[in-house]
Amino acid sequence: MTHPDFLWRNPDPKPAYDVVIVGGGGHGLATAYYLARNHGLTNVAVLERGWLAGGNMARNTTIIRSNYLWDESAAIYEHSLKLWEGLSDELDYDLQFSQRGVLNLAHNLGDVREGRRRVNANRLNGVDAEWLDADEVKKFCPIINVSDRARYPVMGATLQRRGGIAKHDHVAWALARQADAYGVDLIQGCQVTGFEITGGRVTAVETSRGRIAAGKVALAAAGHTSVLAERAGIRLPLQSHPLQALVSELLEPVLDCVVMSNAVHVYVSQAHKGELVMGAGIDAYNSYGQRGGVHVIEAQMAAALELFPIFSRVRVLRTWAGIVDVSPDASPIIGPTPVEGLYINAGWGTGGFKATPGSGWVYAHTLAHDRPHSLAEPFALDRFTTGALIDEHGAAAVAH
């Protein structure tokens, strides 16, 4: 029984589960929730080595949008955005989901062409998208500097009005509460250290809290996926990088949309509480340290100040980093692995928060039916050997 004063129980692990999910971030929790809700599978555990949502889930800048270039990406991210639109009601929790509009700025002719192309591609896929010239950008977001004397002048922007932000920890807590209510065991402080594989099939996980037998094992460990997969003998095409973000001191409302710039490497929104939330590009080296270089933050703030001179006297309150799992085509990897019964959901890199419900939905389906959901099919691991890549570097670039 859920204790009335707590959002979820803290059970000890059982000796065996039908499905063991490794990683209690947004994707692991959403997968557990949809396994129970959509497929009636409740003999499920989520094993989290730290605390629920202590990884990227509560470190991201919460930008939600679906304006990716290729059909496959538009389909999965738009599916996710549609789920977001009903999620607060469904989970009975205020997720502070705010569709305030996302601008992707263009600063040179290449950006303009890419942005316009993407607007057209989005519309063909039923994703709302508009092209704004510099004057229209200024009208939509009056505090942006559109001077043509800027080092990277604003030449226009794509706008997705249905894009926006949500409050990440509320999302995690809401998913955890509902999964728990269905009977899913959420087990914190339980690190998966290895896999028992018999005759090519995974049969159990080894953990810091002992052996746990599993019918199926689903990795949802974001930046640590390749380390885990290696323990099952699988080498994944993923690199783990630090990705940094920061918040400012609290301000009165001053920015009511999300602004992203791939060229100057910054993205900014203002949280409900009042902080400016800003993200950077990835730190260039591989690391698991959850911290990054100061020069990256410095460059990010210089870019932000050029775009928003009005922020010049704002103080930084806090900076941090998460470890993101970047794939060669900037698209996720979802589906079975060469080990029977072992599945992966990874490679969301710098942009997986927006996918939280959509990813959980298709991963749960894939696990329940032992075959990929149609939206997940193009994101199979074998695309790196067949060559059927889904290159979203343009839409993902600085990310998100």
Ligand SMILES: Cc1cc2nc3c(=O)[nH]c(=O)nc-3n(C[C@H](O)[C@H](O)[C@H](O)COP(=O)(O)OP(=O)(O)OC[C@H]3O[C@@H](n4cnc5c(N)ncnc54)[C@H](O)[C@@H]3O)c2cc1C
């Ligand atoms: C600074 C920053 C800004 C970002 N901004 C955005 C954004 O604006 N929009 C967007 O869409 N995305 C954004 N992202 C990306 C997004 O946060 C991730 O793609 C997404 O959160 C990954 O899925 P997750 O929530 O399940 O990951 P995580 O929350 O990282 O969950 C993985 C979990 O697995 C656990 N784990 C790892 N190894 C083990 C083990 N051996 N045993 C047990 N548990 C283990 C970890 O402790 C962790 O809790 C950003 C990321 C960062 C770091």
